[in-house]
Amino acid sequence: MYPLTTTAISEAYNRVRQHSETICEPLETEDYVPQPVPFVSPPKWHLAHSTWFFETFILKPFMPGYQVFDTDYNYLFNSYYNNVGERTLRTDRGNVTRPTTRNVYAYRQHVDRHMSELLETLTDPEALALVELGLHHEQQHQELLVTDIKYILGHNPLFPVYKSGHNLVDDTNGEGGFATISEGVYEIGFNSDELVTSSVSTMSSMSWADTKCICTNLKFPKLWLPMQNSSHSWKRAVIRTLTCGWTKAGRG
Ligand SMILES: [Fe+2]
Numbered sequence: 001m002y003p004l005t006t007t008a009i010s011e012a013y014n015r016v017r018q019h020s021e022t023i024c025e026p027l028e029t030e031d032y033v034p035q036p037v038p039f040v041s042p043p044k045w046h047l048a049h050s051t052w053f054f055e056t057f058i059l060k061p062f063m064p065g066y067q068v069f070d071t072d073y074n075y076l077f078n079s080y081y082n083n084v085g086e087r088t089l090r091t092d093r094g095n096v097t098r099p100t101t102r103n104v105y106a107y108r109q110h111v112d113r114h115m116s117e118l119l120e121t122l123t124d125p126e127a128l129a130l131v132e133l134g135l136h137h138e139q140q141h142q143e144l145l146v147t148d149i150k151y152i153l154g155h156n157p158l159f160p161v162y163k164s165g166h167n168l169v170d171d172t173n174g175e176g177g178f179a180t181i182s183e184g185v186y187e188i189g190f191n192s193d194e195l196v197t198s199s200v201s202t203m204s205s206m207s208w209a210d211t212k213c214i215c216t217n218l219k220f221p222k223l224w225l226p227m228q229n230s231s232h233s234w235k236r237a238v239i240r241t242l243t244c245g246w247t248k249a250g251r252g
Contacts, residue, residue: 005208009131010119015125016135016142017112020047021105023145026163032101035094036155040148045077045093048104050138051111052077056084059111062127063118069110178213 024030024032041049052073059066061233068074075094088096099107115131122128153160203250 006119006128007123008052009122009135010116010126012135013115013119013131014074016138018107020138020142020145021108023142023149025035026166029101031149031152032104033094033097033161035091036152038091040142040151041093042096043145043149043152044101044104044143045085045096046141046148048073048077048099048107049079050134050141051104051108054138055111056081057130058127059114059118062122063114066114069107070103070233071109073099088141091125123173127149177215179216181212183211183215 006069024047032047033042035042035045055121056074056078060068069238074085075085076088076099078084081087119131122131149162155163
């Protein structure tokens with residue numbers, strides 16, 4: 001996948017950027033703002049921060065004459081990039097009631113319009129690699145968007161439904177069963193000189209003491225509860241892990 005062609009990058013750009021907004025589509029304006037705990041960021045912040053990445057690392061250096069949307073946004077929506085200036089404390093992201101959600105969407109449109117113009121002629125391999133990195137970065141924030149929206153709505157006393165009939169879990173994502181991993185030493189992670197994001201592990205080795213079995217699809221209580229009566233030698237470890245979660249959820 002690396003490096004992508006200009007055409008593929010343009011298509012990916014439109015697809016990835018749209019998906020962030022699709023995730024937020026069911027939200028009301030008020031849902032974009034809260035930060036119930038420090039490790040949750042407001043959806044508005046994710047939308048703006050992922051946009052700030054493209055403005056800061058692509059448009060400013062690679063598009064001559066580009067005018068930033070708002071000079072305050074570098075401070076408001078930088079996360080941990082020390083070399084591009086001061087930023088809002090992570091714990092204060094929920095205090096950023098202004099700019100409004102509407103302004104953040106206008107910011108996205110402004111950046112998307114200029115990115116689209118730039119991508120028509122962009123051939124610099126370094127710039128294209130940075131665009132791809134920005135897309136991976138936005139996808140990482142899409143995962144955070146989903147978990148943070150879940151936290152925000154789950155801590156609203158009314159437990160508002162994200163989207164009627166919506167289910168993030170695809171319970172048809174496999175035929176079930178277990179994959180066997182034989183005893184041995186395995187290399188895991190990413191072994192390359194290419195640029196990687198913080199979400200990618202670099203190579204390491206792991207020694208498996210014995211043969212393992214990994215379930216090939218997602219598991220739900222109705223599927224793992226019967227394990228309690230099974231005679232498999234691995235059942236205790238599995239049940240112990242699941243029990244911790246079950247107890248923490250107050251159901252044990
Ligand atoms: Fe980020």
